[in-house]
Amino acid sequence: MGSSSKVVRPEEVLDSLKNDGTVDALRKKIIAQLKANEDMKKNTMMMVEQSKVLKTPGAEKKTKRELFDALRQELETPVLEKASKAVWELILDNAGLGKEINETVEKVYCRLSGIDSMPPPASTSSARQEKRTNMAIEEGEESKEMDASEPSSSSRKRSFTGAMQNGGAIYQHEEHEDGN
Template sequence: MGSSVITPEDVLESLMNDGTIDAIRLKIINQLKANEDLKNNTIKMVEQSKVLNTPGAEKQTKRELFDSLRQELETPVLEKASKSVWELILDQNGLGKEISEIVEKVFCQLSGCEPPLFPPSSSEAQPEKEREDTPTSSSKKRSFSEMGKEDVDEVAQVSADEPVHLRK
């Protein structure tokens, strides 16, 4: 058999075709809806809105108020929601872990290899209770927001340097 390259696009297409992307999107939406901090922050932003606290606001139509509020708050609200989505996606104990496992499984199915591609690290192999009591190097980990552009570029460059060749 000849070797073929399984691209990220191949994996994404498979996930889109089997409905996995839609299921993940629904989970993200449901978790955002349940995020009390995000709700409370949005409510606070509306309550402190310049549009609503401007004299004469009560004389505007609902449509005028809505359009003005949207213009004022759409970007900051969407930025906070976007940050929350990234936190969900990158959470290695929740949805992020599930996404990683799904992507790995689909990649393995397409390439004909056996999962797991990457064996669990020693900390993942420990029972949950032991991990809670064991000091880890998590203080050295950076969140997505702490990563600089050069870090992301470096990861992208390393990933692009060597394609993955697997037998199909």
């Protein structure tokens, strides 16, 4: 461990990642993986094929621009919701891009704080897996309760909040019910 360490705020880590081009590089990797996602492509194609806009009488008489605008208005939100979910899956993946993001943030944090390296706690992976399992069970129970008490469908919004705790970067993924 380094001889001196300083307290580093999450904003400092983020600023460093932005300034050295890391955020842009990660954004490009995420976009490349989304573009390569065959399920996303198939799902989007299916949504377009089943579009009300294209099935509306007189659609064949509209200009390409009018059709495009109408399709965007109809499909933009559901397509972006699916893309958002896919991005979160990439970010939270402990084996792929998510692991790379965590390691990169940790390296920058260590560099800024003067710490040589931070070995992960021995129980980290099993504790994370147990926490995820418990969250999944709780979400399933909450979902059942919501289904029973509220017949209308509700959308889930995800937020990703970073917290610096015990000298290391710990990320929490939260799901919130939205009444829309």
